[in-house]
Amino acid sequence: MTDNTRALHDLREALSQSGCPVCRLVEVDTGRYLDNLLWENVNDPGLRREIRRARGFCREHTRMLASRPGASLGLALIARDVWGEIQHATETVRLPAPKARQTRAADIAAGLLARLAPQGECPACVYARAMEDLYLDVLLGHLLGEDGLLAAYQASEGLCLPHFRQALARVRDGAVYAALVGAQRAAGQRRLAELDEFIRKNDYRFRDEPWGRERDAWRRALTALVGGLMP
Ligand SMILES: [Zn+2]
Ligand SMILES: [Zn+2]
Numbered sequence: 001m002t003d004n005t006r007a008l009h010d011l012r013e014a015l016s017q018s019g020c021p022v023c024r025l026v027e028v029d030t031g032r033y034l035d036n037l038l039w040e041n042v043n044d045p046g047l048r049r050e051i052r053r054a055r056g057f058c059r060e061h062t063r064m065l066a067s068r069p070g071a072s073l074g075l076a077l078i079a080r081d082v083w084g085e086i087q088h089a090t091e092t093v094r095l096p097a098p099k100a101r102q103t104r105a106a107d108i109a110a111g112l113l114a115r116l117a118p119q120g121e122c123p124a125c126v127y128a129r130a131m132e133d134l135y136l137d138v139l140l141g142h143l144l145g146e147d148g149l150l151a152a153y154q155a156s157e158g159l160c161l162p163h164f165r166q167a168l169a170r171v172r173d174g175a176v177y178a179a180l181v182g183a184q185r186a187a188g189q190r191r192l193a194e195l196d197e198f199i200r201k202n203d204y205r206f207r208d209e210p211w212g213r214e215r216d217a218w219r220r221a222l223t224a225l226v227g228g229l230m231p
Pocket of ligand 2 (some may be wrong): 059
């Protein structure tokens with residue numbers, strides 16, 4: 001199965017579930033990437049250099065890593081590595097003479113600041129972005145035509161706002177653009193209706209009415225503004 005065939009299959013599946021399909025798939029893929037990193041590649045010198053240059057992982061991927069079971073040794077090795085480099089920079093830097101003028105001290109501090117700054121991006125972010133690009137290209141490439149993804153997309157909750165924007169930046173075809181925006185409009189109307197229903201049912205006059213899908217509409221709507229899986 002090629003990457004594109006697998007992505008098409010997985011997108012169809014993810015469109016039938018709640019939330020942004022790209023976020024859902026990238027989360028699963030990134031989890032697999034991090035597992036693989038911890039269990040297979042933790043001693044890979046090239047990867048370790050990338051992690052050191054990035055000064056570790058970003059906050060989101062650090063949380064994901066720290067919550068993986070049995071990861072403590074791999075993460076200790078990574079943390080040792082990055083902190084070793086930070087320590088080296090901090091210990092080898094020149095210190096200003098006790099009577100140094102303020103500007104001189106600021107220059108020396110700027111030197112250490114530059115050495116502590118990340119020289120590269122979080123490797124998991126780089127991976128996740130490549131996967132986002134793949135899914136968005138497959139979505140746009142297979143939206144129209146017989147057995148295309150449009151019907152599933154129209155019935156879904158749509159893309160989150162960040163992925164909708166990324167999709168718009170990648171679209172190259174007028175008919176695909178119209179289909180993309182049409183599906184997002186339909187999803188947006190349903191979202192607004194659910195939010196209105198949630199707000200209405202919080203009125204004491206209607207509080208005995210049973211809850212439906214609108215029960216967690218606010219949580220899904222907030223998540224769709226920033227992307228990622230629902231907390
Ligand atoms: Zn998304
Ligand atoms: Zn990251």
